[in-house]
Amino acid sequence: MQRRVQRRYAAERRFRLLGLAAIVGSAGFLAFLLFTMVMNGAQGFLQTRIDVPVDFARAGLSLDPARLKGDGADLALAGAGLEDAMMRAAIAHFGRGGDQLISRSAWLMLRDQLKANPELLAGRAVVSVPAATEIDVAAKGLGTPEAEAIVTRLKARGQLHMHFNVAFLTAADSSDPTIVGIWGALKGSIFTMLVTLLLAFPVGVLAALYLEEYAPRNWLTDLIEVSINNLAAVPSIIFGLLGLAVFLNLFDLPRSASLVGGMTLALMTMPVIVIAGRNAIKAVPPSIRDAALGIGASPVQVVFHHVLPLALPGILTGTIIGMARALGETAPLLMIGMRAFIATPPTRLTDPATVLPVQIFLWSDEVSRGFVEKTSAAIIVLLVFLLAMNGFAIYLRNKFETRW
Template sequence: MRAARKPTDWKTDAMQRRITRRYAAERRFKLMGLGAVLISVAFLAFLLITMLGNGARGFTQTEIRLPVDFPRAAMILDPAALKGPHAEVALATADIEGATTAAAVAAFGPAGADYISDSAWLKVRDAIRDDPSVLARKVEIDVPAATAIDLAAKGKGEPPAEAIYKRLNVEGRVSTGFNATFLTSADSTDPTRVGIWGALKGSLLTMFVTLLLAFPVGVLAAIYLEEYAPRNRWTDLIEVSINNLAAVPSIIFGLLGLAVFLNFMHLPRSAALVGGTTLALMTMPVIVIAGRNAIKSVPPSIRDAALGIGASPVQVVFHHVLPLALPGILTGTIIGMARALGETAPLLMIGMRAFIATPPGGIADPATVLPVQIFLWSDEVSRGFVEKTSAAIIVLLVFLLTMNGLAIYLRNKFEQRW
């Protein structure tokens, strides 16, 4: 008689079919995972290419070489007044804007004033301030082109503006170069004069306040809850509350900041102090949760060894446990700060959407942040703000990557192995 086959006989036809189906399912799962990764990479590449394509033009500016005949300009300005203590007053009272408009009409015809931006007279003012002797002669000054001509120079203009640009280009009157103003100035109503330095400085000050408040309080709270707090219903309630706070929508923290910091404490509206404090409330639960998990991951043998050689409980925590948990704590801080850096809703609630034409000088001065600035520019009607919005997004991504890179470096620096 033929011997009965064992259930574990891998050579039977049924078992071979089962193994074949199992391998096929594994191959399908791998292909699904690979497909998900490729789709994610494709979306990321599309985002980066789109942002870089639109944003790269935001870092350039088209200028028109404008001839200005100062002796014939209807502008009352004494060169000697520019050398005294009242030079700025003299510049402010002179009709430089009118002289610039008249020069554009004289050079390019009745529609010449539409060829230059509304802020072109500022370049003329700067030229007079740098060299008062120009008031005695006719000079050519490179001034920002109007938005329509600037877009035409970048291949995004309308047919009439493209025709004007081609004519000026043939005459050698236009040039396109790096826009340093975008990195050094603040907000403006003219897209040719806007810059991100005011918003970037506001973000730096806001993140400084957030880190200064959230990091020490979050780490100390994590140490207390994990090392010293008794295990009872009140501790459980605190833990549940912290976990729930980490998932609360950010706009709720904005309402809290509006009610407490502005309406009750009467702190300055639209200041980095209020914005940073509000974001610190939002970031703190994330740091507490990450800190507790990092402290919990330290092996108990580290604590036992430290206690065995005579260390006090406080020395055990701060000399042994905390240094080993610091990389995990910094990881949680990275996540919390990155979330805070990109927040817009809570800052809108506390009034940080104001038009800020001057970079803040301190944490109590009116300020805005990069995400809010991007939001405001995206709502502008002028097409010139489109590329500025993309350029500001690039700056925000670089800021975020720089902050994360610094945090990763610090995490690796303090990481210890056992």
């Protein structure tokens, strides 16, 4: 008996150690993932800038300062030859090859300065513009020896600076990695998740309530339950094909829109919410129902005043899982065209849009090295968005749990 007791105690210790090792290993992998993403993506939030003196009086810009005020300023500046003026100014200051040091989108900074201060047309100004991709990468310690030598020379002259890249959080997609931004994809994700939540959550909860509280127990109900369980395991790309066939081809809804993306993801998320909702409703003690009926509550009041509030924490748990899965999906959205190049952030649910996972996929396929750090930075934004969304849902779940 002593030996059997010792063996049981030894088995219990081994089991506890294995459980602890599993937790430590999982935490270690998670920490490694976060550390790798932060180290690779932190550089994506920084932008290398070069100071370029520009002589507007000699730049040959046929512009009237009066035209740079009001709504016609963008139209007037669009055909003013600012790109050529910017390149000539870089060559005049840095010598031959100076135009290779600055981004091809540097003229946008020149445009913004002229819009802010039209009086600059009569004088000179130092414009801080994004560096070319090779210079930007070299300034962050990952470039070629030639580019790093140029960076060292520019730093010694005080003409090269590192700044927090605000445009990365406020701009949309671009073919130039030096001015690319994540706001367009982030806004598209917010719109898409909003449509998904507004469709999947109420329909899923009501379906769970009906199946658990009102549906008769017959072959039709059993068939519905089996179908819902199977839908929860269907590959996500199948829902993309369904969205393509129904929402785009049949209903002729706008392609690449957040509305269509949200409706497609709602179809994918709904079975998860229904299954979690049924389990949460089933876990409510029958005594709650009996007590409510005993004091005169109607069956509808029992469900919506007592059963549903007590089951809501479990329902929210299933909703968190479903929405987290929907936020990271790419395949169904590719099927409905949400992989388009979107240079302007969407303003309505029917505007062309993309989402963060698709944007990360597109940037990872780019040839330019400047998109490598931008891809990791976009992953950080996606993780922060996911944690914020889940944190809010967990807060709501804990708030309703206090009713027990």
